[in-house]
Amino acid sequence: MASWREFAAAEPEMAALGAQLISNKTFQVAYLATLRKDGGPRVHPVCPVLTSDHIYLAIGPESPKLADLRRDGRYMLHAMPGKDDAEFNIRGRATEANDAGTHAEVEQAASSVGLNVMPREVIFRLDIEQAATTYWEHVGQPNTRPIRRRWRDSG
């Protein structure tokens, strides 16, 4: 599993698209898939927070995804498609990181992009096993086709 910093060092272009699509001043919504207790998939919108080292989520104590991630940390985070339907996603494991220092760091990073992280929200760090980007060629035409790029952590 890699941190966001390690991923970005290995694949700066992919990470730049990801940062642009999921965490900037005008738009911070991405979708998180988790596993329900019965093993089925759950999808919820979330507002990820990027620091210089990691990507985090702040999850409300009443959210069903909190119990999902505590039970099974496997996640996939998918950005809202960008210009010409460009896509970005990462997957890996989410680890609870709710110590006071991390909470304060995430609150501060969130406020710099206009987001509010509340004290009661629980912080999870998203470690990255695999990242993928998709660009579409000939958008809106009969021969639309995806150009995919994938990165996998070797560690």
Place this chain on the structure above:
Amino acid sequence: MATWAAFAHNAPELALLGEQLFEKTGLVLVGTLRKDGYPRISAVEPLIAHGELYLGMIWRSQKGLDLLRDPRCTVHNTVSDRSGTEGEFMVWGRAADIQDADERERYSQALFEKIEWRPDGSFHLFAIDIERAASIMRKGDGSEHDVVTWSA
């Protein structure tokens, strides 16, 4: 389990809201299960026609293969701002693989009427058998929200 038509008959307001939210962006996010058990999210253009919620997918796409292996899925509207005041709508259910040539042709015709494009050659077509549907409408700063759920 219910077709979209049965869901809409039983919960007309929720179904109308859902259709409006799906149509607003024309794109939904589908949660499926990968072979290794991880969850996957993919973007899909939905079509509500002839009483069904249809998801057409590129032939042999990963999300299509996921659904053939394990039909459990969730379909979520796409929101465009972080306040969430425009609303969320989602369904949970199972994806039925539609092989019937007549039904596939009706789907293709309905899609063509909507976006002037229809699939050419092989494609996967799934109709969602709905177990549960829900909407979340947030007010103002997002601190309060109304949740409406329906179960088949």
